[in-house]
Amino acid sequence: MTExxxxxVAEHGLTEGEYEEVLxxxxxxxxxxxxxxxxxxxxxHCSYKSSKxxxxxxxxxxxxxxCGPGENAxxxxxxxxxxxxxxxxxxNHPSFIEPYQGAATGVGGIMRDVFTMGxxxxxxxxxxxxxxxxxxxxxxxxxGVVSGIGGYGNCMGVPTVGGETNFHSSYDGxxxxxxxxxxxxxxxxxxxxxxxxxxxxVVYVGSKTGRxxxxxxxxxxxxxxxxxxxxRPTVQVGDPFTEKLLLEACLELMATDAIVAIxxxxxxxxxxxxxxxxxxxxxxxxxxLDLVPMREDGMTPYEIMLSESQERxxxxxxxxxxxxxxxxxxxWELDFSVIGKVTDTGRMVLTMNSEVAADLPVGPLAxxxxxxxxxxxxxxxxxxxxxxxxxxxxxxxxxxxxxMGSSEIASRKWIWEQYDHMVMGDTIQRPGGDAAVVRVHGxxxxxxxxxxCTPRYCYADPAMGGAQAVAEAWRNITAxxxxxxxxxxxxxxxxxxxxxxxxxxxxxxDGMRSACNALDFPVISGNVSLYNETNGTGIHxxxxxxxxxxLKDITQMTTLAFKAEGDIVLLLGNxxxxxxxxxxxxxxxxxxxGAPPRVDLAAERKHGxxxxxxxxxxxxxAAHDLSDGGLAVALGEMAIAGKIGACINxxxxxxxxxxxxxxxxxxxxxxxxxxxxxxxxxFALAEDILLQNIGTIGHTDLKIDGGLTISVDRLRxxxxxxxxxxxxxxxxx
Amino acid sequence: xxxxxxxFPGSNCDRDLKVALTQSMGREPAMVWHGDSELPxxxxxxxxxxxxxxxxxxxxxxxxxxxxxxxxxxxxESGTPVVAICNGFQIATETGMLPGALLRNASQKFVCKDVDxxxxxxxxxxxxxxxxxxxxxxPVAHHDGNFYADADTLDELEAEGQIAFxxxxxxxxITDEANPNGSLNNIAGIYNKAGNVLGLMPxxxxxxxxxxxxxxxxxxxxxxxxxxx
Numbered sequence: 001m002t003e004x005x006x007x008x009v010a011e012h013g014l015t016e017g018e019y020e021e022v023l024x025x026x027x028x029x030x031x032x033x034x035x036x037x038x039x040x041x042x043x044x045h046c047s048y049k050s051s052k053x054x055x056x057x058x059x060x061x062x063x064x065x066x067c068g069p070g071e072n073a074x075x076x077x078x079x080x081x082x083x084x085x086x087x088x089x090x091x092n093h094p095s096f097i098e099p100y101q102g103a104a105t106g107v108g109g110i111m112r113d114v115f116t117m118g119x120x121x122x123x124x125x126x127x128x129x130x131x132x133x134x135x136x137x138x139x140x141x142x143x144g145v146v147s148g149i150g151g152y153g154n155c156m157g158v159p160t161v162g163g164e165t166n167f168h169s170s171y172d173g174x175x176x177x178x179x180x181x182x183x184x185x186x187x188x189x190x191x192x193x194x195x196x197x198x199x200x201x202v203v204y205v206g207s208k209t210g211r212x213x214x215x216x217x218x219x220x221x222x223x224x225x226x227x228x229x230x231x232r233p234t235v236q237v238g239d240p241f242t243e244k245l246l247l248e249a250c251l252e253l254m255a256t257d258a259i260v261a262i263x264x265x266x267x268x269x270x271x272x273x274x275x276x277x278x279x280x281x282x283x284x285x286x287x288x289l290d291l292v293p294m295r296e297d298g299m300t301p302y303e304i305m306l307s308e309s310q311e312r313x314x315x316x317x318x319x320x321x322x323x324x325x326x327x328x329x330x331x332w333e334l335d336f337s338v339i340g341k342v343t344d345t346g347r348m349v350l351t352m353n354s355e356v357a358a359d360l361p362v363g364p365l366a367x368x369x370x371x372x373x374x375x376x377x378x379x380x381x382x383x384x385x386x387x388x389x390x391x392x393x394x395x396x397x398x399x400x401x402x403x404m405g406s407s408e409i410a411s412r413k414w415i416w417e418q419y420d421h422m423v424m425g426d427t428i429q430r431p432g433g434d435a436a437v438v439r440v441h442g443x444x445x446x447x448x449x450x451x452x453c454t455p456r457y458c459y460a461d462p463a464m465g466g467a468q469a470v471a472e473a474w475r476n477i478t479a480x481x482x483x484x485x486x487x488x489x490x491x492x493x494x495x496x497x498x499x500x501x502x503x504x505x506x507x508x509x510d511g512m513r514s515a516c517n518a519l520d521f522p523v524i525s526g527n528v529s530l531y532n533e534t535n536g537t538g539i540h541x542x543x544x545x546x547x548x549x550x551l552k553d554i555t556q557m558t559t560l561a562f563k564a565e566g567d568i569v570l571l572l573g574n575x576x577x578x579x580x581x582x583x584x585x586x587x588x589x590x591x592x593x594g595a596p597p598r599v600d601l602a603a604e605r606k607h608g609x610x611x612x613x614x615x616x617x618x619x620x621x622a623a624h625d626l627s628d629g630g631l632a633v634a635l636g637e638m639a640i641a642g643k644i645g646a647c648i649n650x651x652x653x654x655x656x657x658x659x660x661x662x663x664x665x666x667x668x669x670x671x672x673x674x675x676x677x678x679x680x681x682x683f684a685l686a687e688d689i690l691l692q693n694i695g696t697i698g699h700t701d702l703k704i705d706g707g708l709t710i711s712v713d714r715l716r717x718x719x720x721x722x723x724x725x726x727x728x729x730x731x732x733x
Numbered sequence: 734x735x736x737x738x739x740x741f742p743g744s745n746c747d748r749d750l751k752v753a754l755t756q757s758m759g760r761e762p763a764m765v766w767h768g769d770s771e772l773p774x775x776x777x778x779x780x781x782x783x784x785x786x787x788x789x790x791x792x793x794x795x796x797x798x799x800x801x802x803x804x805x806x807x808x809x810e811s812g813t814p815v816v817a818i819c820n821g822f823q824i825a826t827e828t829g830m831l832p833g834a835l836l837r838n839a840s841q842k843f844v845c846k847d848v849d850x851x852x853x854x855x856x857x858x859x860x861x862x863x864x865x866x867x868x869x870x871x872p873v874a875h876h877d878g879n880f881y882a883d884a885d886t887l888d889e890l891e892a893e894g895q896i897a898f899x900x901x902x903x904x905x906x907i908t909d910e911a912n913p914n915g916s917l918n919n920i921a922g923i924y925n926k927a928g929n930v931l932g933l934m935p936x937x938x939x940x941x942x943x944x945x946x947x948x949x950x951x952x953x954x955x956x957x958x959x960x961x962x
Contacts, residue, residue: 147842147843150843151843154784154843154845154874154876155743155745155784155787155788156745157745157746157783157784239787240784240787241742241743241784241786241787241788241789242787244742244743244745244784244787245742245743332742333742416845417844417845417846418842418843418844418845419843419845420843420845420874421845422845422872422874422936422939422945423745423746423749423782423874423939424748424749425748425749425752425753425938425939425941425945427945428944428945428946430946439944554944
């Protein structure tokens, strides 16, 4: 038997202190298999040891929340006995090393989390961050990640309906691939993971276990260095066809009442799934590893327990229901094996070749995982950049064209045309709008879904950036007419052992908490990805938010496209003209500086609630929030989508460039029919809301008095061409 | 009227096709599992899109050899109308019901978007709901939709009126720019010689109501159902 040396302990990513804790729990030295199990269970990825203290401070409850964080995904009530189940998860480290498989298995994993709970996945989303556009690896990574996401979701027949993509040098060595899935279930048919029933059979279903992905969770808990490419063998390989069969088989079995508990095998595979099920149920489990379906000969207990082979599930069945379940899985040509049983010992006992391979107490391993209060320092704040601190440009038209064709604002069509975004026949708002809208099949209601985060704001002021990410998700859902209900978060940060990184984390959580509370928008699921660093340089703090809202009547949906000539264009909200961290400053002056725009949560709430009410009354013909690039870019996007121009006359005390390009928060551009103007105004006046008439839709140009006149065709061309041109450079495919 | 939708492991547009047919027929089609060796009594066979058998080997190749397809081919030969969409079209070429092959898209990338299609040949049953030379809009969503046939076959398809749809600009012009996948002669859909089997890459079942963005697909299925009844 291998002797456990200091070096082996260190290779498993456990600190000396953690290893002492292992010895204390066991009262003896672990064998290699046991050490491997401790290693993955106590990895940052599985244990949340650096983040737990802070995550606990986020609001997770509301009357419509059925299940908050802690299960495979969160669950909310959407009325009529139906629930939406969703979660977002990172697959950053694998995607950098092997972009196609890394992204594909990220999508596969998150869909499994959702259908494990009894939901049919109805929409996929993603949030992607790549390095600077001219970095030699960027094109290759974009191409690989996008085709990987499409390759998996398209084959599963689940539409990928949208997402967001940023490019910044802070991601040159650590891209972020965050995938979100939303599923639909009946509220009385939700499945949880707590094992129960002493003697009940523990069943393995899905693909066979191979040697792929061993130590993936440990890899995701360490920084990269120049040799990271050598970690390629730890990236899993996905098979969406098998997952499609697994989905159908699981849903077929779930229609019966044979399942006691079910858990997918994700990070840390059989180890994590078995321990979580046992721990949640307060029971023990015995597994005979000889019965695990294996793809390769000669696998050791260590390899079986740590494999991250994809498309596998662990279930506890009611006694006597094995044959019924086996038939279903065999119909779908999947492996089905009773590998063990639930016990009352509170211990995980693994045997192989009639020998005990591991014997570990479940509770201490799962619950006594280390929890750290890592030292942190507050991020120093940057000064506000006032409108008068930024010189007026020579030509506002050239500025708008440059911004529309810039890396942050240009059209992402090249990406989403590679995703099947219409399969299942319920996509009623396709990618490219503020939020995607997917009808609840067979009903007249729908879910609005968005992913949002502005990492440059979070870097400059984590608390403001964290609040902004939540507020923007809320705003994007509101702009479709839907009521925002809950979020999932994917917290991507650098090395938490550095106090300034931990300070970013603490700050972002602080801002998110304020926004979630102010907007009644609780966190119901999420994931943390730390150590996104290469050679000591961290990414911008990126708390990606996935938001879901409910549209009660699909006939009351708005889109951002200008609709009809003669409609009145209104600006809802107040412009401050503060230019810090704006795309304008970055693209025109080459400065990434200043404080991000302020988020006024009370105004945010008031403006959003008003807009949703107006949409609900059928008074709004188009709506779009102000975000990257400010008012002028919002108008440009609405004109491009509607294939029609507008004449804008903005009365403002601000310098025109500041009014047009500052990224003021809590604001929307909306359009109304001329006949409805007085009514919309009246409601605004009653609520003391600033609503400014800024123009009329019509003609083929976007014309802003005193500023610019550009044809919509020209705007469309620069907006459309940037990404295809980037991706047609040599080496991009 | 009765319709049957063939379901393979990995089919994923079977539900969408069922919804579209149900809307037009006023009753549900039979969903027939690939392992069955007999088809129910049916007036129309529909082969849906998706990734049957995960597209292993070649898109459609394994499904073409499943027990149910022998039965589908036999029915098609005896005149039962068959509509084969996307992966269904790939399967139909693999069985030999339709000539040619669907290769990887010229761009090498999956493509999902609405396309404009010109109705080319007269075929009352399938496209009688449209005018000849009308431009209609259905979405495509495929990785292997690049229609290929040898020169003689291509000439014959053109000469015999077997071309159903071609990819065109919104104005109806046949251009390279309008071609989403590199198909020869911009071919999006074809008929067999007898005219009772239609294979097409675009998905009419995806645009069957205003809320989804268009109704050309509804027109297609409404007419198909009426012409069979």
